Amino acid sequence: MAHNPARPLSPHLTIWKWGPHMLVSILHRATGTALAIGGGLIFTWWLAAAAMSPAAYAIFYHWVVEADPASAKAALQSLTNLLAKLVGIGLTWAMFQHMATGVRHFVLDTGAGYELKTNRRFARLTLVFSVVATVLFWLVVMGKY
Amino acid sequence: MGRGTSLGRVRGLGSAHAGPHHWWMQRVTAAANLVLVIWFVVSIARLPIIDHQALVLWLKSPLVAVPMLLLTLSTFWHMRLGLQVFIEDYLHEEGSKIAALLLLNAYVIAAATLCVFSILKIAFGGVPA
Numbered sequence: 001m002a003h004n005p006a007r008p009l010s011p012h013l014t015i016w017k018w019g020p021h022m023l024v025s026i027l028h029r030a031t032g033t034a035l036a037i038g039g040g041l042i043f044t045w046w047l048a049a050a051a052m053s054p055a056a057y058a059i060f061y062h063w064v065v066e067a068d069p070a071s072a073k074a075a076l077q078s079l080t081n082l083l084a085k086l087v088g089i090g091l092t093w094a095m096f097q098h099m100a101t102g103v104r105h106f107v108l109d110t111g112a113g114y115e116l117k118t119n120r121r122f123a124r125l126t127l128v129f130s131v132v133a134t135v136l137f138w139l140v141v142m143g144k145y
Numbered sequence: 146m147g148r149g150t151s152l153g154r155v156r157g158l159g160s161a162h163a164g165p166h167h168w169w170m171q172r173v174t175a176a177a178n179l180v181l182v183i184w185f186v187v188s189i190a191r192l193p194i195i196d197h198q199a200l201v202l203w204l205k206s207p208l209v210a211v212p213m214l215l216l217t218l219s220t221f222w223h224m225r226l227g228l229q230v231f232i233e234d235y236l237h238e239e240g241s242k243i244a245a246l247l248l249l250n251a252y253v254i255a256a257a258t259l260c261v262f263s264i265l266k267i268a269f270g271g272v273p274a
Contacts, residue, residue, distance in 0.1 A: 033231055036224035044256040050200050051263030051272055057197040065195055099182065102175050109172070140190045 020123035028101040031094035039091050089138060096133040100126035167226060174223035181216040201267055201274035210268035214261060221257035225249060 016022065042064075049060040062068040064084045067077035104122055107113045113122055188209075194200045203209050228249050236242040266272060 029231065032224075032227045036228050040221065040224060040252075040256055044260055047260050047263040050197060050204075051266045053272075054197055061195070061197070095182065095186075099179065102179065106172070106175070137186065137190060144190075144193070 019120060020127070021119050024097075024101050024104065024123045024126050027097055028105070031098040031101075034094045035091065035098060038087065039095070042087075042091070089134065092137055093130055093134040096137075097126065097130035100129045167229075171223065171226045174219045174226065177215065177219040178223055181212060181219055184212055185216055198274050201272050204264060204267040205270065205274075207268070210264055213264050217257055217260040217264065221253050221260075225253040228253075 045060055049056045058068070062071065062077050063080050065081065067074045067081055071077065104113070104126055107122070113119055188194065188203075192199065192203060194203050204213065229246065232242060232245045232249060236245055
């Protein structure tokens with residue numbers, strides 16, 4: 001769309017007092033983008049490595065999950081393992097947050113949930129859900145391995 | 146607005162009558178994702194499928210391979226629809242917008258095809274476990 005940069009823009013992002021509904025709205029977009037790029041690439045690497053060979057999967061495994069003590073790059077792998085865990089926790093939270101705000105959008109699509117108090121409560125609930133679900137998921141996963 | 150015939154001036158502007166389909170498919174894939182992603186997350190939490198052998202054995206079951214294929218198609222389709230809106234909202238320069246949309250399609254089609262092929266190869270016994 002053609003636009004003239006000399007024209008003034010309305011201060012639509014700066015004049016409002018922040019509320020939970022605004023936060024979860026932009027988080028829905030941010031988490032969706034993070035999942036599409038980060039989640040999509042890791043998911044693809046994981047499946048493609050598994051289908052290629054045990055050696056290709058070992059590369060994925062050692063760089064992402066657990067360093068290979070026999071490797072000369074073990075120290076570097078320990079570092080990437082730690083980063084991968086942080087990314088993993090971040091993507092898990094992003095997935096639960098996007099899931100919850102996605103359900104919120106389904107409700108809003110029906111025309112319900114626009115009353116100020118209800119809207120704010122539902123928005124806050126998505127934040128509580130995503131944090132609790134992420135903690136529970138990682139407690140289960142870390143307890144297993 | 147340029148010169149030209151009335152038809153030439155409006156071509157490419159206005160409704161292409163294709164918007165509702167995008168909106169609707171975003172909802173349809175979202176509903177499918179909700180079910181499939183919950184299944185996938187529960188599977189990861191329950192099974193040691195970060196281990197290669199366990200993953201290969203798991204994917205050999207039709208009741209795993211098929212949900213994994215559906216998960217791949219539904220999530221990557223949803224990603225394409227979502228990132229398309231993201232690009233259209235934030236990239237206003239026509240050239241970079243079209244380049245970003247082409248890159249998005251290339252990424253989604255390449256990654257989803259790689260996932261589908263990998264799932265099928267393992268499911269059909271192409272990887273010894």
